[in-house]
Amino acid sequence: MNQVNERILEVSNVNTYIGKSKIIKNISLKIKTGEIVGLIGPNGAGKTTIMKTILGLTKFTGSITVGKRPITETSHRALARVGALIEHPAIYPFLTGRQNLELYARDKRDLTQLVSTLQMDSYINNKAKGYSLGMKQKLGIAIALLNHPQLVILDEPMNGLDIEATIGVRKLIKRYADQGTAFLISSHILSELQKIMTQVVLITSGKIIVNQPIEEFNKTSKQKYKVLTEDNNRAMSLLQKEKIPFILKNNFLVIDQKKHFCYSGSTFEK
Amino acid sequence: MGVSLKEEFYKFYHQKVAMYGVITMLVLMVYSALTTNITKNTLAFGFGSVEWIPIILIAVGSAFFAMEYSNNTIIMLIYKNSSKLKIYLAKLIVVFAYGFILTIGAILFTFILNWLFVPGGFSWGAAFHAHTLRDALMLNMFGEVIYSVFIIGLSFMLTMLVKINAVVICIGLALAFFGASLSAGLMSSLPSLVKIIKWNPLNMIFISQQLTRSSIILKSNLTNMQLIVTTLIYGILFAIIGYYLFKNRRV
Numbered sequence: 001m002n003q004v005n006e007r008i009l010e011v012s013n014v015n016t017y018i019g020k021s022k023i024i025k026n027i028s029l030k031i032k033t034g035e036i037v038g039l040i041g042p043n044g045a046g047k048t049t050i051m052k053t054i055l056g057l058t059k060f061t062g063s064i065t066v067g068k069r070p071i072t073e074t075s076h077r078a079l080a081r082v083g084a085l086i087e088h089p090a091i092y093p094f095l096t097g098r099q100n101l102e103l104y105a106r107d108k109r110d111l112t113q114l115v116s117t118l119q120m121d122s123y124i125n126n127k128a129k130g131y132s133l134g135m136k137q138k139l140g141i142a143i144a145l146l147n148h149p150q151l152v153i154l155d156e157p158m159n160g161l162d163i164e165a166t167i168g169v170r171k172l173i174k175r176y177a178d179q180g181t182a183f184l185i186s187s188h189i190l191s192e193l194q195k196i197m198t199q200v201v202l203i204t205s206g207k208i209i210v211n212q213p214i215e216e217f218n219k220t221s222k223q224k225y226k227v228l229t230e231d232n233n234r235a236m237s238l239l240q241k242e243k244i245p246f247i248l249k250n251n252f253l254v255i256d257q258k259k260h261f262c263y264s265g266s267t268f269e270k
Numbered sequence: 271m272g273v274s275l276k277e278e279f280y281k282f283y284h285q286k287v288a289m290y291g292v293i294t295m296l297v298l299m300v301y302s303a304l305t306t307n308i309t310k311n312t313l314a315f316g317f318g319s320v321e322w323i324p325i326i327l328i329a330v331g332s333a334f335f336a337m338e339y340s341n342n343t344i345i346m347l348i349y350k351n352s353s354k355l356k357i358y359l360a361k362l363i364v365v366f367a368y369g370f371i372l373t374i375g376a377i378l379f380t381f382i383l384n385w386l387f388v389p390g391g392f393s394w395g396a397a398f399h400a401h402t403l404r405d406a407l408m409l410n411m412f413g414e415v416i417y418s419v420f421i422i423g424l425s426f427m428l429t430m431l432v433k434i435n436a437v438v439i440c441i442g443l444a445l446a447f448f449g450a451s452l453s454a455g456l457m458s459s460l461p462s463l464v465k466i467i468k469w470n471p472l473n474m475i476f477i478s479q480q481l482t483r484s485s486i487i488l489k490s491n492l493t494n495m496q497l498i499v500t501t502l503i504y505g506i507l508f509a510i511i512g513y514y515l516f517k518n519r520r521v
Contacts, residue, residue, distance in 0.1 A: 018520070055349040057521050077352050090346035092337075094285050103277060104350070143346070 006033045007068075008151045008182040009054065014062035016046075016053045016206075023049050024060070025206045031151065031182045031199075036173060038197035038214075039186040042236055042248050046206040047186035051086055051153050054184070055079060067150055083149035085157055089140025093129035097139050100128055106147050114142045117172055119165075133160035141169060145176060152176070154185045158192050170196050190247050190254075202245060209245045227253040274351060274360035282364050287333045291326045295372055298322050299379055303387045310398045314406040317383055319376035320414045320478050321446065323369065324421040328442030331365045331425035336435040344521050358513050362422065369418040373411050380407060399482050406482040413481040413498075420474055420501045423508030430515035450475040454489045464491055474501040 009031040016024035024046050031037050039047050053060045056071045056079065064071040069078035091100055097120060098111075105111045115124050118138045123131065128139065137160045144152050154173075158166050173183055174196050187193050190200075200217045202210035210217065228251070229235040235253055239246045247254045282288055299317040306312060315321070338344040351357050384391050394404040401409065421442070428438040453472035457464050467473075468491040477497050480486040490497060 052345075052521075055345070057345060057349060074354075075352070076349055079349050082349070084346070084349065086342075086345050088342045090341065090343040092281060092284075092341055092343060095281075099284065103280060104346075 007031075008033055008035075008066065009184065010063075010065045011050075011054065012063045014050075014053060014060050014064060016049055016058050016060045018049075018058070023206050024053060026062075027203075027206075027208050029201060029208070029211065031184060033150075033180050033182055034177050035199055036177050036183040036185065036193075036197045037199040037201055038190075038193040039184060039201050039203060040188070040190050040193070040247065041186075041203035042188055045188075045203045047188075047203060048087060048155050049206070050203070051084070051155050051184065051186065054153060055082070055084055055086070081147070081150040082153065083144035083146060083151075084153040084155075085140040085144045086153070086155045089136045090143065091128045091131075091136055091139055093127065095128060096126060097124040097128055097131070097135075100139060101142060101146065104143060104146050110146065110148070114145060117168075118142055119168065134162060134165055137161055138165065138169075141172075145172070149181060151182045151184070154183065156186055156188070158187065166192075188248060190249050202247065204245065205240050209243075225253075225255045227255060229253060271356050271360065274356045275363060278360040278364045282334060282368065285334065285337070287330055288368060291330045291368070292372065292375065295319055295322055295326055295376060296379060299376065299383060303383045308384075308388055310392060310396065310403055310406075313380060313384055313392055313403060314398050314482060315410055315479075316376045316380045316407060319372075319380070320410050323372050323376060323414055324417055324478070325442060325446050326372065327365065327369050327418055327421050328425040328446075329439045330368065331422050332429040332435050332438035332442075334365060335361055335426060335429045336433070336438075339433070339521075348521060354517050355513065358426075358516055362426065362509060365422050365425075366418065369422065370415065373415055373418075377407065377411055399484070401482055409481045410478065413477045413479075416498055416501050417474070417477050419505035420471075420477075420508070421505075423505040423512065424471075427508040427512035427515065430512050430519060445472070445475070450489075457489075457491060468492055469500060471504050474504055477501050 007030060009029070011027060011029040014024060014027050015022055027050065029037070039050065041047050049058065052058050054064055054071065056073055056076050059073055066078040066082060071078050092103075095103070098115070101111050101115070115121055118141065120135070120138055120142065123135060128136065131139065137157065141154065141157055144154060157169060161169060173185070177183060185193055185197070194214070197214050200210060200212060200214050201208055227235070232248065232251070232253065236246065236248070239253070239255070244255065299319055302312065302317040338347055347357055348354060392403060394402065396403045398406040425438060425442060428441055429435070432438060449472040453467070453470055453475070456470070457467050460467060473490055473492065474497065476486055476490040476492070480490055480497060481494055487493065492500065
């Protein structure tokens with residue numbers, strides 16, 4: 001088990017470029033042992049790019065350390081104890097679910113336990129090419145959780161999961177976090193992670209606009225406008241342009257009331 | 271490197287395309303035995319396997335690399351490994367080992383087909399272009415192994431360059447069927463430039479025939495040693511370019 005409050009991930013002043021355009025703008029982030037950090041933002045906000053940057057998959061400036069060891073685009077030694085699920089599950093369709101896990105598993109007992117916890121026993125010995133989206137997602141999560149990682153990075157892990165599976169995955173994440181594993185989990189739906197995360201990071205247009213413990217976030221964000229618009233995309237681009245923090249929750253735009261109530265006029269219909 | 275190799279062999283072993291490659295080669299050799307008049311030449315060239323193995327390798331090699339991108343497993347592969355070079359080398363070694371196994375299989379199957387389809391069988395000690403038939407088969411297979419280095423390097427480079435598996439296979443087929451004649455045609459139509467043109471990569475395809483048939487030197491304009499060394503250099507060069515493209519490809 002990891003030492004309590006040990007810093008696992010430290011991201012300092014990171015900028016990520018794709019070609020010449022800056023996608024991630026000067027972000028800083030810290031994650032300690034056992035923390036579950038939710039990276040929340042609309043589609044295209046830069047959540048996946050941040051995760052790819054942490055995994056050393058993109059060019060960046062600034063510094064990233066995992067367990068005090070630096071990550072660069074060419075040196076990934078610090079990622080030996082990091083598990084990840086980015087975009088789609090990384091699965092070989094010609095292998096069975098079990099063979100996919102065995103490819104990376106150091107301990108077979110760990111594998112059996114994961115399969116059982118994620119309720120994959122009934123299909124784990126079938127070829128992965130026949131799996132449904134939810135089954136693939138579970139297998140991807142299981143691969144990320146193999147070998148007792150220090151840090152797990154999950155990109156939209158609840159995609160394709162039914163309610164029962166979502167609850168199961170949340171419980172599993174909580175249990176691993178209680179044992180010391182740190183999590184960075186992205187979602188565009190705040191409520192999906194609100195029950196388990198310890199820290200919330202809101203991101204829009206490649207910038208972090210909120211980074212605080214969930215208790216603090218819940219306290220300060222009680223008074224909000226919940227706005228229904230005819231065109232969410234247009235509304236979101238306007239808010240982004242004006243640098244106003246917002247969250248898309250159940251098709252409603254949630255905006256801080258105190259700071260931005262003037263936007264309840266002509267632009268949005270309350 | 272050991273872990274990367276183990277993982278790559280594991281994937282390759284379970285991927286159907288490797289088995290299909292072996293089956294394709296055996297079927298084509300049997301087809302050749304059934305449809306052609308079997309001569310010493312047929313045996314020396316392993317019932318056509320000398321030509322088929324490179325084509326199989328280009329298809330299998332490109333499929334083996336391209337699947338990492340199509341399955342999104344490339345992300346896992348890159349971040350879990352300390353260097354991209356290890357990933358690339360492991361894949362290169364696995365495909366080369368597969369080519370070597372295909373070659374051994376082709377030699378053994380050539381002996382079996384000679385025993386099955388030729389009444390009494392050709393004597394392996396019989397003369398064939400200044401060699402015994404056995405030596406000619408081994409020399410041609412040696413040429414095919416050298417050519418495999420060239421073709422695997424080319425297939426990896428093309429996979430990184432065009433990213434579409436089917437296109438890589440088509441280019442491979444075009445090279446195998448028209449490359450050598452195109453090169454010979456260029457040299458005969460531009461005799462003043464032969465000294466330069468003879469070093470073009472398409473000319474290296476002659477290696478699969480020239481080692482046992484000295485008359486081919488008139489077409490390739492290269493000695494056996496020049497052909498062997500240049501083919502290896504091209505293979506390594508293609509592999510290095512492929513690695514450079516792989517290293518800089520965004521995932």
